[in-house]
Amino acid sequence: MWNRKRANSLLMLEVLLAFVVLFAVSSLGVSLWGNYRTPLGFAYQQVWAIDISTPGLAGRAPRTEALQRIGQHLRATPGVLCVTRHAGNTPFANANNTGDVSTGTGPDRRVVEPVNYLDTGPELRELLGLHMQEGRWFDRRDEAANYRPVVITTDLRDALFAPGQSPLGQTIQGPKDWHETWRVVGVSGPYRPDGALHEPVPGVFLYASAQDTVHALNGLLVRVAPGAGAVLEKKITDDIRTLGAGWRGTINTLDEQRLSQLKVNLSLPVILGVVCLFLIVNVMLGLFGVLWLNINQRRAELGVRRALGATAAAVSRQVLGEILVLTTFGLVLGLLIAAQFPLLGVFNVKASVYLTAMAIAAAGLYLLAAGCALYPSRLAAGIQPAVALREE
Protein backbone atom coordinates (compact mmCIF):
# COMPACT_ATOMS: atom_id res chain seq x y z
CA MET A 1 0.00 0.00 0.00
CA TRP A 2 2.89 2.36 0.78
CA ASN A 3 4.19 2.18 -2.79
CA ARG A 4 0.98 3.31 -4.52
CA LYS A 5 1.86 6.93 -3.94
CA ARG A 6 -0.15 8.51 -6.74
CA ALA A 7 -3.40 6.64 -6.11
CA ASN A 8 -3.05 7.10 -2.38
CA SER A 9 -2.33 10.81 -2.73
CA LEU A 10 -5.60 11.22 -4.61
CA LEU A 11 -7.45 9.35 -1.88
CA MET A 12 -5.81 11.41 0.84
CA LEU A 13 -6.74 14.59 -1.00
CA GLU A 14 -10.37 13.44 -1.09
CA VAL A 15 -10.19 12.61 2.61
CA LEU A 16 -8.64 15.99 3.41
CA LEU A 17 -11.35 17.78 1.44
CA ALA A 18 -14.03 15.79 3.25
CA PHE A 19 -12.49 16.71 6.60
CA VAL A 20 -12.36 20.41 5.75
CA VAL A 21 -16.06 20.40 4.82
CA LEU A 22 -16.99 18.37 7.90
CA PHE A 23 -14.92 20.64 10.12
CA ALA A 24 -16.58 23.76 8.72
CA VAL A 25 -20.07 22.31 9.18
CA SER A 26 -19.24 20.98 12.65
CA SER A 27 -17.73 24.29 13.78
CA LEU A 28 -20.84 26.16 12.71
CA GLY A 29 -23.12 23.54 14.22
CA VAL A 30 -21.23 23.33 17.52
CA SER A 31 -21.09 27.10 17.80
CA LEU A 32 -24.82 27.51 17.13
CA TRP A 33 -25.75 24.63 19.41
CA GLY A 34 -23.57 26.04 22.21
CA ASN A 35 -25.23 29.43 21.81
CA TYR A 36 -28.69 27.86 21.70
CA ARG A 37 -28.06 25.94 24.90
CA THR A 38 -26.76 28.99 26.77
CA PRO A 39 -29.56 30.56 28.83
CA LEU A 40 -30.87 33.88 27.57
CA GLY A 41 -30.76 35.25 31.11
CA PHE A 42 -34.26 36.71 31.10
CA ALA A 43 -37.91 35.69 30.87
CA TYR A 44 -39.51 36.84 27.63
CA GLN A 45 -42.93 35.21 28.02
CA GLN A 46 -45.83 37.66 28.57
CA VAL A 47 -43.62 40.60 27.70
CA TRP A 48 -44.67 43.03 24.99
CA ALA A 49 -42.58 45.65 23.28
CA ILE A 50 -44.55 48.78 22.39
CA ASP A 51 -43.19 51.07 19.74
CA ILE A 52 -44.70 54.52 20.33
CA SER A 53 -45.23 56.98 17.56
CA THR A 54 -45.98 60.57 18.66
CA PRO A 55 -46.04 62.71 15.53
CA GLY A 56 -45.85 66.42 16.11
CA LEU A 57 -43.70 66.17 19.27
CA ALA A 58 -40.28 67.60 18.51
CA GLY A 59 -37.36 67.01 20.85
CA ARG A 60 -36.73 64.48 23.60
CA ALA A 61 -38.36 66.39 26.50
CA PRO A 62 -41.94 66.41 25.13
CA ARG A 63 -41.50 62.86 23.93
CA THR A 64 -40.28 61.73 27.37
CA GLU A 65 -43.30 63.43 28.89
CA ALA A 66 -45.59 61.60 26.46
CA LEU A 67 -43.97 58.25 27.33
CA GLN A 68 -44.39 59.01 31.03
CA ARG A 69 -48.11 59.69 30.49
CA ILE A 70 -48.55 56.52 28.50
CA GLY A 71 -46.52 54.54 31.07
CA GLN A 72 -48.62 55.85 33.97
CA HIS A 73 -51.78 54.96 32.09
CA LEU A 74 -50.55 51.46 31.35
CA ARG A 75 -49.54 50.85 34.97
CA ALA A 76 -53.13 51.54 35.95
CA THR A 77 -54.50 49.24 33.24
CA PRO A 78 -55.82 45.89 34.51
CA GLY A 79 -53.74 43.01 33.14
CA VAL A 80 -50.52 45.06 32.97
CA LEU A 81 -48.08 43.98 35.66
CA CYS A 82 -45.01 46.10 34.98
CA VAL A 83 -43.88 48.83 32.58
CA THR A 84 -40.45 50.27 31.80
CA ARG A 85 -38.91 52.63 29.31
CA HIS A 86 -36.31 51.10 27.05
CA ALA A 87 -34.12 52.09 24.16
CA GLY A 88 -34.84 50.65 20.74
CA ASN A 89 -32.65 47.58 21.29
CA THR A 90 -35.31 45.56 23.08
CA PRO A 91 -34.79 41.78 23.15
CA PHE A 92 -35.01 40.02 19.76
CA ALA A 93 -35.54 43.38 17.96
CA ASN A 94 -32.58 42.81 15.63
CA ALA A 95 -31.36 46.22 16.77
CA ASN A 96 -28.22 46.76 18.77
CA ASN A 97 -26.21 49.56 20.22
CA THR A 98 -22.67 48.41 20.86
CA GLY A 99 -19.32 49.96 21.53
CA ASP A 100 -16.42 49.69 23.94
CA VAL A 101 -16.16 49.91 27.70
CA SER A 102 -12.88 50.49 29.50
CA THR A 103 -11.43 50.69 32.95
CA GLY A 104 -8.17 52.00 34.34
CA THR A 105 -5.63 54.27 32.69
CA GLY A 106 -2.25 53.95 31.06
CA PRO A 107 -0.80 50.45 30.95
CA ASP A 108 -3.51 49.17 33.34
CA ARG A 109 -6.29 50.18 30.96
CA ARG A 110 -8.54 47.35 29.92
CA VAL A 111 -10.91 47.71 27.00
CA VAL A 112 -13.76 45.37 26.14
CA GLU A 113 -15.45 45.53 22.78
CA PRO A 114 -18.13 44.92 21.69
CA VAL A 115 -20.40 45.62 24.63
CA ASN A 116 -24.18 45.98 24.40
CA TYR A 117 -25.33 49.36 25.73
CA LEU A 118 -28.76 48.88 27.29
CA ASP A 119 -30.43 52.17 28.31
CA THR A 120 -33.34 51.27 30.53
CA GLY A 121 -35.56 52.25 33.42
CA PRO A 122 -35.31 50.79 36.93
CA GLU A 123 -38.26 48.43 36.37
CA LEU A 124 -36.43 46.24 33.85
CA ARG A 125 -35.09 43.77 36.41
CA GLU A 126 -38.56 42.91 37.70
CA LEU A 127 -40.03 43.00 34.20
CA LEU A 128 -37.58 40.54 32.65
CA GLY A 129 -36.75 38.60 35.81
CA LEU A 130 -33.03 39.41 35.64
CA HIS A 131 -30.80 37.62 38.14
CA MET A 132 -28.37 39.71 40.18
CA GLN A 133 -25.02 38.14 41.00
CA GLU A 134 -23.45 40.96 43.00
CA GLY A 135 -24.49 44.33 44.35
CA ARG A 136 -27.92 45.70 43.58
CA TRP A 137 -30.21 46.76 40.76
CA PHE A 138 -31.15 50.42 40.18
CA ASP A 139 -33.29 52.20 42.79
CA ARG A 140 -34.17 55.71 44.00
CA ARG A 141 -30.61 56.24 45.34
CA ASP A 142 -29.42 56.41 41.76
CA GLU A 143 -31.43 59.53 40.92
CA ALA A 144 -28.89 61.71 42.72
CA ALA A 145 -25.72 59.85 41.70
CA ASN A 146 -22.64 61.80 40.53
CA TYR A 147 -21.81 59.24 37.90
CA ARG A 148 -24.42 57.43 35.84
CA PRO A 149 -25.13 54.13 37.63
CA VAL A 150 -24.70 50.96 35.63
CA VAL A 151 -25.19 47.24 36.14
CA ILE A 152 -22.78 45.08 34.20
CA THR A 153 -23.19 41.47 33.16
CA THR A 154 -20.92 38.78 34.57
CA ASP A 155 -19.12 38.31 31.26
CA LEU A 156 -18.29 42.02 31.15
CA ARG A 157 -17.11 41.88 34.77
CA ASP A 158 -14.83 38.93 33.98
CA ALA A 159 -13.39 40.69 30.95
CA LEU A 160 -12.95 44.06 32.65
CA PHE A 161 -11.75 43.24 36.13
CA ALA A 162 -9.05 40.98 37.51
CA PRO A 163 -10.20 37.78 39.22
CA GLY A 164 -11.12 38.52 42.84
CA GLN A 165 -11.40 42.25 42.23
CA SER A 166 -14.83 43.56 43.14
CA PRO A 167 -16.37 45.74 40.44
CA LEU A 168 -18.86 47.29 42.84
CA GLY A 169 -18.29 51.01 43.29
CA GLN A 170 -15.70 51.06 40.51
CA THR A 171 -15.96 53.56 37.71
CA ILE A 172 -15.77 52.55 34.09
CA GLN A 173 -15.69 54.59 30.91
CA GLY A 174 -18.03 54.50 28.00
CA PRO A 175 -16.98 55.24 24.45
CA LYS A 176 -14.60 58.18 24.11
CA ASP A 177 -16.96 60.38 22.15
CA TRP A 178 -19.64 60.05 24.83
CA HIS A 179 -17.35 61.47 27.53
CA GLU A 180 -19.22 59.53 30.19
CA THR A 181 -18.00 57.85 33.34
CA TRP A 182 -20.21 55.21 34.88
CA ARG A 183 -20.24 53.71 38.37
CA VAL A 184 -20.91 49.99 38.74
CA VAL A 185 -23.65 49.32 41.32
CA GLY A 186 -24.34 45.71 40.51
CA VAL A 187 -23.55 42.66 38.44
CA SER A 188 -26.29 40.70 36.72
CA GLY A 189 -26.17 37.28 35.12
CA PRO A 190 -25.55 36.98 31.36
CA TYR A 191 -28.14 38.83 29.29
CA ARG A 192 -28.60 37.90 25.64
CA PRO A 193 -31.14 40.20 23.96
CA ASP A 194 -29.68 39.31 20.55
CA GLY A 195 -31.27 35.88 20.66
CA ALA A 196 -30.44 32.25 21.20
CA LEU A 197 -28.25 31.72 18.12
CA HIS A 198 -26.20 34.88 18.50
CA GLU A 199 -22.80 34.72 20.15
CA PRO A 200 -23.22 36.08 23.71
CA VAL A 201 -22.04 39.69 23.99
CA PRO A 202 -21.20 41.34 27.33
CA GLY A 203 -23.70 43.99 28.32
CA VAL A 204 -23.99 47.11 30.46
CA PHE A 205 -27.38 48.32 31.72
CA LEU A 206 -27.35 52.13 31.79
CA TYR A 207 -29.69 53.72 34.27
CA ALA A 208 -32.30 56.13 33.01
CA SER A 209 -34.68 57.71 35.50
CA ALA A 210 -38.33 58.33 34.69
CA GLN A 211 -37.50 61.98 34.02
CA ASP A 212 -34.44 61.28 31.85
CA THR A 213 -34.63 63.35 28.69
CA VAL A 214 -30.97 63.02 27.73
CA HIS A 215 -30.92 59.45 26.56
CA ALA A 216 -32.99 58.00 23.77
CA LEU A 217 -35.51 55.68 25.45
CA ASN A 218 -38.27 55.73 22.90
CA GLY A 219 -40.02 52.46 23.56
CA LEU A 220 -41.84 50.68 26.32
CA LEU A 221 -41.61 47.14 27.58
CA VAL A 222 -44.69 45.79 29.31
CA ARG A 223 -45.18 42.62 31.30
CA VAL A 224 -48.76 41.46 31.15
CA ALA A 225 -50.67 38.93 33.20
CA PRO A 226 -50.67 35.34 31.99
CA GLY A 227 -53.48 34.79 29.50
CA ALA A 228 -53.60 38.42 28.39
CA GLY A 229 -54.05 38.55 24.65
CA ALA A 230 -55.76 40.34 21.81
CA VAL A 231 -58.32 42.12 24.01
CA LEU A 232 -55.67 43.79 26.16
CA GLU A 233 -53.59 44.50 23.07
CA LYS A 234 -56.52 46.33 21.47
CA LYS A 235 -57.30 48.23 24.67
CA ILE A 236 -53.69 49.42 24.96
CA THR A 237 -53.47 50.60 21.36
CA ASP A 238 -56.88 52.28 21.65
CA ASP A 239 -55.88 54.00 24.91
CA ILE A 240 -52.62 55.29 23.43
CA ARG A 241 -54.62 56.74 20.54
CA THR A 242 -56.85 58.64 22.96
CA LEU A 243 -53.98 60.00 25.08
CA GLY A 244 -52.60 62.24 22.35
CA ALA A 245 -53.60 63.40 18.91
CA GLY A 246 -52.18 61.06 16.31
CA TRP A 247 -50.35 58.93 18.89
CA ARG A 248 -50.03 55.33 17.94
CA GLY A 249 -48.67 52.23 19.63
CA THR A 250 -47.47 49.14 17.78
CA ILE A 251 -47.29 46.04 19.91
CA ASN A 252 -45.07 43.02 19.33
CA THR A 253 -44.80 40.23 21.83
CA LEU A 254 -41.22 39.17 22.61
CA ASP A 255 -42.36 35.63 21.80
CA GLU A 256 -43.23 36.72 18.25
CA GLN A 257 -40.03 38.74 17.92
CA ARG A 258 -38.00 35.76 19.12
CA LEU A 259 -39.52 33.39 16.57
CA SER A 260 -39.19 35.92 13.79
CA GLN A 261 -35.54 36.54 14.68
CA LEU A 262 -34.87 32.82 14.97
CA LYS A 263 -36.16 32.31 11.42
CA VAL A 264 -33.94 35.09 10.10
CA ASN A 265 -30.90 33.91 12.05
CA LEU A 266 -31.41 30.32 10.99
CA SER A 267 -31.70 31.05 7.30
CA LEU A 268 -27.96 31.55 6.75
CA PRO A 269 -26.89 28.41 8.67
CA VAL A 270 -29.56 26.41 6.85
CA ILE A 271 -28.36 27.66 3.46
CA LEU A 272 -24.75 26.96 4.47
CA GLY A 273 -25.79 23.56 5.78
CA VAL A 274 -27.44 22.65 2.48
CA VAL A 275 -24.37 23.82 0.55
CA CYS A 276 -22.10 21.83 2.86
CA LEU A 277 -24.33 18.78 2.58
CA PHE A 278 -24.06 19.07 -1.18
CA LEU A 279 -20.28 19.34 -0.84
CA ILE A 280 -20.14 16.31 1.46
CA VAL A 281 -22.26 14.28 -0.96
CA ASN A 282 -19.90 15.34 -3.75
CA VAL A 283 -16.86 14.40 -1.69
CA MET A 284 -18.49 11.06 -0.81
CA LEU A 285 -19.19 10.37 -4.46
CA GLY A 286 -15.60 11.33 -5.27
CA LEU A 287 -14.22 9.11 -2.55
CA PHE A 288 -16.47 6.26 -3.58
CA GLY A 289 -15.43 6.71 -7.22
CA VAL A 290 -11.74 6.77 -6.41
CA LEU A 291 -12.10 3.66 -4.26
CA TRP A 292 -14.16 1.87 -6.87
CA LEU A 293 -11.58 2.70 -9.54
CA ASN A 294 -8.82 1.64 -7.19
CA ILE A 295 -10.42 -1.75 -6.62
CA ASN A 296 -10.99 -2.28 -10.32
CA GLN A 297 -7.38 -1.46 -11.05
CA ARG A 298 -6.29 -3.96 -8.43
CA ARG A 299 -8.46 -6.88 -9.51
CA ALA A 300 -5.47 -8.97 -10.57
CA GLU A 301 -3.63 -8.25 -7.33
CA LEU A 302 -6.67 -9.14 -5.26
CA GLY A 303 -7.14 -12.27 -7.40
CA VAL A 304 -3.54 -13.27 -6.63
CA ARG A 305 -4.11 -12.70 -2.93
CA ARG A 306 -7.22 -14.89 -3.07
CA ALA A 307 -5.25 -17.57 -4.94
CA LEU A 308 -2.51 -17.48 -2.33
CA GLY A 309 -4.91 -18.09 0.53
CA ALA A 310 -6.70 -14.87 1.42
CA THR A 311 -10.33 -15.39 2.35
CA ALA A 312 -13.00 -13.07 0.97
CA ALA A 313 -13.29 -11.55 4.44
CA ALA A 314 -9.52 -10.97 4.60
CA VAL A 315 -9.59 -9.14 1.26
CA SER A 316 -12.53 -7.04 2.45
CA ARG A 317 -10.74 -6.26 5.71
CA GLN A 318 -7.57 -5.35 3.84
CA VAL A 319 -9.39 -2.86 1.61
CA LEU A 320 -11.22 -1.33 4.58
CA GLY A 321 -8.02 -1.24 6.63
CA GLU A 322 -6.11 0.50 3.86
CA ILE A 323 -8.83 3.12 3.53
CA LEU A 324 -8.88 3.73 7.26
CA VAL A 325 -5.09 4.09 7.33
CA LEU A 326 -5.23 6.58 4.44
CA THR A 327 -8.10 8.33 6.21
CA THR A 328 -5.89 8.67 9.27
CA PHE A 329 -3.15 10.28 7.19
CA GLY A 330 -5.65 12.63 5.55
CA LEU A 331 -7.10 13.35 8.97
CA VAL A 332 -3.72 14.24 10.44
CA LEU A 333 -3.19 16.73 7.61
CA GLY A 334 -6.69 18.10 8.16
CA LEU A 335 -6.15 18.40 11.90
CA LEU A 336 -2.94 20.33 11.30
CA ILE A 337 -4.96 22.84 9.28
CA ALA A 338 -7.90 22.85 11.69
CA ALA A 339 -5.62 23.37 14.71
CA GLN A 340 -4.69 26.78 13.32
CA PHE A 341 -8.24 28.02 13.96
CA PRO A 342 -8.19 27.75 17.77
CA LEU A 343 -4.51 28.73 17.89
CA LEU A 344 -5.09 31.91 15.90
CA GLY A 345 -8.53 32.57 17.41
CA VAL A 346 -10.14 32.82 13.98
CA PHE A 347 -13.61 34.49 13.96
CA ASN A 348 -13.32 35.05 17.76
CA VAL A 349 -14.81 31.61 18.33
CA LYS A 350 -13.93 29.77 21.52
CA ALA A 351 -11.18 27.16 21.21
CA SER A 352 -13.51 24.56 22.75
CA VAL A 353 -15.90 24.98 19.81
CA TYR A 354 -13.13 24.23 17.32
CA LEU A 355 -11.82 21.31 19.39
CA THR A 356 -15.29 19.76 19.63
CA ALA A 357 -15.79 20.34 15.90
CA MET A 358 -12.46 18.65 15.20
CA ALA A 359 -13.53 15.59 17.21
CA ILE A 360 -16.93 15.45 15.48
CA ALA A 361 -15.38 15.94 12.04
CA ALA A 362 -12.79 13.20 12.74
CA ALA A 363 -15.49 10.74 13.84
CA GLY A 364 -17.65 11.74 10.88
CA LEU A 365 -14.71 11.29 8.53
CA TYR A 366 -14.08 7.71 9.69
CA LEU A 367 -17.79 6.93 9.31
CA LEU A 368 -17.85 8.54 5.88
CA ALA A 369 -14.69 6.71 4.74
CA ALA A 370 -15.94 3.39 6.09
CA GLY A 371 -19.35 3.99 4.46
CA CYS A 372 -17.74 4.82 1.11
CA ALA A 373 -15.38 1.84 1.36
CA LEU A 374 -18.07 -0.66 2.28
CA TYR A 375 -19.33 -1.38 -1.24
CA PRO A 376 -15.87 -1.38 -2.91
CA SER A 377 -14.59 -3.70 -0.17
CA ARG A 378 -17.49 -6.08 -0.81
CA LEU A 379 -16.74 -5.80 -4.49
CA ALA A 380 -13.13 -6.73 -3.74
CA ALA A 381 -14.23 -9.66 -1.58
CA GLY A 382 -16.43 -10.93 -4.41
CA ILE A 383 -13.62 -11.04 -6.96
CA GLN A 384 -13.33 -14.54 -8.39
CA PRO A 385 -9.60 -15.30 -8.53
CA ALA A 386 -9.87 -17.38 -11.71
CA VAL A 387 -11.68 -14.56 -13.52
CA ALA A 388 -9.41 -11.82 -12.19
CA LEU A 389 -6.25 -13.72 -13.13
CA ARG A 390 -7.60 -14.50 -16.60
CA GLU A 391 -8.36 -10.78 -17.21
CA GLU A 392 -4.69 -9.90 -16.84
Place this chain on the structure above:
Amino acid sequence: MATTPPSPTAQPRSFSQAASSAVPVIQLRNIEKIYQTKTIETVALSQVNLSIGRGEFVSVMGPSGCGKSTLLSLMGLLDEPSGGTIEIDGRPVASYSDKGLAGLRNHKIGFVFQSYHLINDLSVLDNVELPLLYRKGVGNTERRRRALAALDKVGLNARTGHFPAQLSGGQRQRVAIARALAGDPEIILADEPTGNLDSVMGEEIMDLLLGLNRDQGTTLVMVTHDEQQALKTQRLIRFFDGRQVA
Protein backbone atom coordinates in the same frame (compact mmCIF):
# COMPACT_ATOMS: atom_id res chain seq x y z
CA MET B 1 -22.34 -28.92 5.08
CA ALA B 2 -19.34 -26.65 4.68
CA THR B 3 -16.37 -27.42 6.87
CA THR B 4 -13.06 -25.86 7.66
CA PRO B 5 -9.75 -27.69 7.19
CA PRO B 6 -7.48 -28.50 10.12
CA SER B 7 -5.96 -25.61 12.00
CA PRO B 8 -3.95 -23.36 9.70
CA THR B 9 -1.40 -23.03 12.46
CA ALA B 10 -0.35 -26.61 11.77
CA GLN B 11 2.85 -27.30 9.83
CA PRO B 12 2.65 -26.91 6.04
CA ARG B 13 2.62 -30.60 5.36
CA SER B 14 -0.23 -31.29 7.78
CA PHE B 15 -2.70 -32.06 4.98
CA SER B 16 -0.51 -34.61 3.27
CA GLN B 17 0.55 -36.14 6.55
CA ALA B 18 -3.08 -36.94 7.18
CA ALA B 19 -3.54 -38.53 3.78
CA SER B 20 -2.56 -42.00 2.75
CA SER B 21 0.12 -42.19 0.06
CA ALA B 22 -2.14 -44.54 -1.92
CA VAL B 23 -4.81 -41.87 -2.25
CA PRO B 24 -4.28 -39.57 -5.24
CA VAL B 25 -3.42 -36.08 -4.15
CA ILE B 26 -5.82 -34.68 -6.74
CA GLN B 27 -8.76 -36.62 -8.13
CA LEU B 28 -11.15 -35.26 -10.72
CA ARG B 29 -14.35 -37.20 -11.40
CA ASN B 30 -16.65 -36.43 -14.33
CA ILE B 31 -15.67 -32.80 -14.32
CA GLU B 32 -17.72 -30.44 -16.45
CA LYS B 33 -17.11 -26.74 -16.81
CA ILE B 34 -19.55 -24.67 -18.78
CA TYR B 35 -19.38 -20.90 -19.18
CA GLN B 36 -22.81 -19.57 -19.81
CA THR B 37 -23.92 -16.17 -21.02
CA LYS B 38 -27.43 -15.12 -22.03
CA THR B 39 -26.94 -16.32 -25.57
CA ILE B 40 -23.96 -18.63 -25.62
CA GLU B 41 -23.03 -21.74 -23.71
CA THR B 42 -19.39 -22.64 -23.92
CA VAL B 43 -18.27 -26.07 -22.78
CA ALA B 44 -14.73 -25.62 -21.49
CA LEU B 45 -14.33 -29.11 -20.01
CA SER B 46 -16.39 -32.22 -20.45
CA GLN B 47 -16.28 -35.55 -18.66
CA VAL B 48 -12.77 -35.14 -17.33
CA ASN B 49 -11.58 -37.92 -15.10
CA LEU B 50 -8.08 -37.47 -13.86
CA SER B 51 -5.95 -38.67 -11.03
CA ILE B 52 -2.69 -37.03 -9.96
CA GLY B 53 -0.52 -39.15 -7.70
CA ARG B 54 1.61 -37.84 -4.89
CA GLY B 55 5.03 -36.71 -6.13
CA GLU B 56 4.03 -36.90 -9.80
CA PHE B 57 5.12 -34.36 -12.40
CA VAL B 58 2.34 -34.18 -14.97
CA SER B 59 2.25 -31.95 -18.00
CA VAL B 60 -0.93 -30.93 -19.78
CA MET B 61 -0.85 -30.04 -23.45
CA GLY B 62 -3.36 -29.04 -26.05
CA PRO B 63 -4.23 -26.23 -28.43
CA SER B 64 -5.28 -22.83 -27.15
CA GLY B 65 -8.81 -22.80 -25.78
CA CYS B 66 -8.94 -26.53 -25.16
CA GLY B 67 -9.49 -26.05 -21.42
CA LYS B 68 -5.99 -26.50 -20.00
CA SER B 69 -6.01 -23.34 -17.88
CA THR B 70 -9.57 -24.01 -16.78
CA LEU B 71 -8.44 -27.43 -15.63
CA LEU B 72 -5.64 -25.86 -13.64
CA SER B 73 -8.02 -23.29 -12.09
CA LEU B 74 -10.29 -26.11 -10.97
CA MET B 75 -7.40 -28.13 -9.55
CA GLY B 76 -6.16 -25.01 -7.76
CA LEU B 77 -9.63 -24.41 -6.27
CA LEU B 78 -9.77 -21.02 -7.92
CA ASP B 79 -13.00 -21.93 -9.68
CA GLU B 80 -15.86 -24.34 -9.20
CA PRO B 81 -16.82 -27.04 -11.71
CA SER B 82 -20.27 -27.01 -13.28
CA GLY B 83 -20.48 -30.72 -12.61
CA GLY B 84 -18.48 -33.58 -11.13
CA THR B 85 -16.32 -33.69 -8.05
CA ILE B 86 -12.81 -32.61 -7.17
CA GLU B 87 -11.08 -34.37 -4.33
CA ILE B 88 -7.93 -33.30 -2.60
CA ASP B 89 -6.35 -36.04 -0.54
CA GLY B 90 -9.51 -38.05 -1.04
CA ARG B 91 -11.83 -35.41 0.34
CA PRO B 92 -14.35 -33.61 -1.91
CA VAL B 93 -13.59 -29.89 -1.96
CA ALA B 94 -17.29 -29.08 -2.23
CA SER B 95 -17.47 -29.79 1.48
CA TYR B 96 -15.18 -26.86 2.29
CA SER B 97 -16.32 -23.35 3.13
CA ASP B 98 -14.70 -20.27 1.52
CA LYS B 99 -12.41 -20.09 4.53
CA GLY B 100 -11.62 -23.77 4.20
CA LEU B 101 -10.82 -23.48 0.50
CA ALA B 102 -8.61 -20.45 1.19
CA GLY B 103 -6.81 -22.52 3.83
CA LEU B 104 -6.33 -25.40 1.38
CA ARG B 105 -4.94 -23.09 -1.28
CA ASN B 106 -2.66 -21.46 1.24
CA HIS B 107 -1.27 -24.63 2.82
CA LYS B 108 -1.34 -27.15 0.06
CA ILE B 109 -1.10 -25.46 -3.32
CA GLY B 110 1.42 -23.16 -4.90
CA PHE B 111 0.75 -21.31 -8.15
CA VAL B 112 3.10 -20.29 -10.93
CA PHE B 113 1.48 -18.27 -13.72
CA GLN B 114 2.60 -17.52 -17.24
CA SER B 115 2.44 -13.78 -16.60
CA TYR B 116 3.97 -14.18 -13.13
CA HIS B 117 1.22 -12.23 -11.33
CA LEU B 118 3.61 -10.51 -8.98
CA ILE B 119 2.37 -7.43 -7.17
CA ASN B 120 4.31 -4.56 -8.64
CA ASP B 121 3.96 -2.35 -5.56
CA LEU B 122 5.65 -4.93 -3.35
CA SER B 123 9.34 -5.76 -3.22
CA VAL B 124 10.60 -9.20 -4.22
CA LEU B 125 10.79 -10.25 -0.58
CA ASP B 126 7.29 -8.95 0.21
CA ASN B 127 5.90 -10.78 -2.83
CA VAL B 128 7.46 -14.03 -1.67
CA GLU B 129 6.17 -13.54 1.86
CA LEU B 130 2.60 -13.09 0.63
CA PRO B 131 1.28 -16.67 1.11
CA LEU B 132 2.66 -16.70 4.65
CA LEU B 133 0.86 -13.46 5.41
CA TYR B 134 -2.40 -15.38 5.28
CA ARG B 135 -1.14 -18.21 7.46
CA LYS B 136 -1.92 -17.91 11.14
CA GLY B 137 0.88 -18.48 13.61
CA VAL B 138 3.70 -17.43 11.28
CA GLY B 139 5.36 -14.37 12.77
CA ASN B 140 7.31 -11.68 10.96
CA THR B 141 10.70 -13.21 11.62
CA GLU B 142 9.65 -16.69 10.57
CA ARG B 143 7.93 -15.29 7.48
CA ARG B 144 11.04 -13.44 6.48
CA ARG B 145 13.26 -16.45 7.13
CA ARG B 146 11.15 -18.72 4.97
CA ALA B 147 10.86 -16.16 2.17
CA LEU B 148 14.63 -15.70 2.13
CA ALA B 149 15.11 -19.48 2.06
CA ALA B 150 12.73 -19.74 -0.91
CA LEU B 151 14.55 -16.95 -2.73
CA ASP B 152 17.81 -18.71 -2.01
CA LYS B 153 16.47 -21.85 -3.69
CA VAL B 154 15.76 -19.94 -6.89
CA GLY B 155 19.03 -18.03 -6.71
CA LEU B 156 17.55 -14.61 -6.13
CA ASN B 157 18.58 -13.82 -2.57
CA ALA B 158 20.54 -10.82 -3.82
CA ARG B 159 17.42 -9.21 -5.22
CA THR B 160 15.20 -9.10 -2.17
CA GLY B 161 14.79 -5.31 -2.17
CA HIS B 162 14.08 -5.04 -5.87
CA PHE B 163 10.66 -4.50 -7.34
CA PRO B 164 9.23 -6.75 -10.09
CA ALA B 165 9.58 -4.00 -12.69
CA GLN B 166 13.34 -4.00 -12.09
CA LEU B 167 13.69 -7.70 -12.96
CA SER B 168 13.90 -9.64 -16.21
CA GLY B 169 11.15 -12.05 -17.22
CA GLY B 170 13.17 -15.05 -16.05
CA GLN B 171 13.88 -13.42 -12.71
CA ARG B 172 10.23 -12.57 -12.24
CA GLN B 173 9.26 -16.15 -12.87
CA ARG B 174 11.87 -17.26 -10.33
CA VAL B 175 10.30 -14.88 -7.81
CA ALA B 176 6.91 -16.40 -8.63
CA ILE B 177 8.34 -19.87 -8.05
CA ALA B 178 9.91 -18.70 -4.78
CA ARG B 179 6.51 -17.35 -3.75
CA ALA B 180 4.97 -20.74 -4.54
CA LEU B 181 7.71 -22.46 -2.53
CA ALA B 182 7.57 -20.15 0.49
CA GLY B 183 4.48 -21.84 1.83
CA ASP B 184 6.11 -25.28 1.34
CA PRO B 185 3.12 -26.60 -0.63
CA GLU B 186 2.63 -30.21 -1.58
CA ILE B 187 1.33 -29.30 -5.02
CA ILE B 188 2.55 -26.71 -7.49
CA LEU B 189 0.29 -25.80 -10.38
CA ALA B 190 2.19 -24.07 -13.15
CA ASP B 191 0.30 -22.47 -16.01
CA GLU B 192 2.71 -22.11 -18.93
CA PRO B 193 5.57 -21.07 -16.64
CA THR B 194 7.98 -20.66 -19.53
CA GLY B 195 5.49 -19.21 -21.99
CA ASN B 196 6.81 -15.67 -21.72
CA LEU B 197 10.48 -16.59 -21.56
CA ASP B 198 13.17 -17.21 -24.16
CA SER B 199 14.48 -20.74 -24.55
CA VAL B 200 17.48 -20.34 -22.23
CA MET B 201 15.38 -18.83 -19.47
CA GLY B 202 12.70 -21.43 -20.14
CA GLU B 203 15.21 -24.21 -19.65
CA GLU B 204 16.39 -22.72 -16.39
CA ILE B 205 12.85 -22.53 -15.02
CA MET B 206 12.12 -26.04 -16.22
CA ASP B 207 15.25 -27.34 -14.49
CA LEU B 208 14.13 -25.61 -11.33
CA LEU B 209 10.72 -27.29 -11.45
CA LEU B 210 12.24 -30.68 -12.22
CA GLY B 211 14.59 -30.23 -9.28
CA LEU B 212 11.70 -29.45 -6.96
CA ASN B 213 9.90 -32.60 -8.04
CA ARG B 214 12.99 -34.74 -7.83
CA ASP B 215 14.53 -33.38 -4.61
CA GLN B 216 11.50 -32.44 -2.55
CA GLY B 217 8.87 -34.76 -3.96
CA THR B 218 6.62 -31.84 -4.83
CA THR B 219 3.64 -32.81 -6.99
CA LEU B 220 3.65 -30.69 -10.14
CA VAL B 221 1.00 -30.14 -12.77
CA MET B 222 2.25 -27.98 -15.60
CA VAL B 223 0.34 -26.62 -18.56
CA THR B 224 2.67 -26.12 -21.49
CA HIS B 225 2.78 -25.69 -25.24
CA ASP B 226 6.37 -26.92 -25.39
CA GLU B 227 6.52 -30.60 -26.40
CA GLN B 228 10.21 -30.88 -25.38
CA GLN B 229 9.50 -29.69 -21.87
CA ALA B 230 6.42 -31.87 -21.60
CA LEU B 231 8.45 -34.92 -22.50
CA LYS B 232 10.73 -34.27 -19.51
CA THR B 233 7.80 -34.83 -17.13
CA GLN B 234 6.60 -38.19 -15.89
CA ARG B 235 3.24 -38.11 -17.59
CA LEU B 236 1.75 -36.16 -20.47
CA ILE B 237 -1.97 -35.52 -20.72
CA ARG B 238 -3.42 -34.11 -23.91
CA PHE B 239 -6.63 -32.11 -24.20
CA PHE B 240 -8.70 -31.20 -27.21
CA ASP B 241 -11.97 -29.27 -27.19
CA GLY B 242 -12.40 -29.70 -23.46
CA ARG B 243 -11.85 -33.42 -23.46
CA GLN B 244 -8.92 -35.50 -22.38
CA VAL B 245 -7.68 -37.30 -25.45
CA ALA B 246 -4.53 -38.96 -24.19
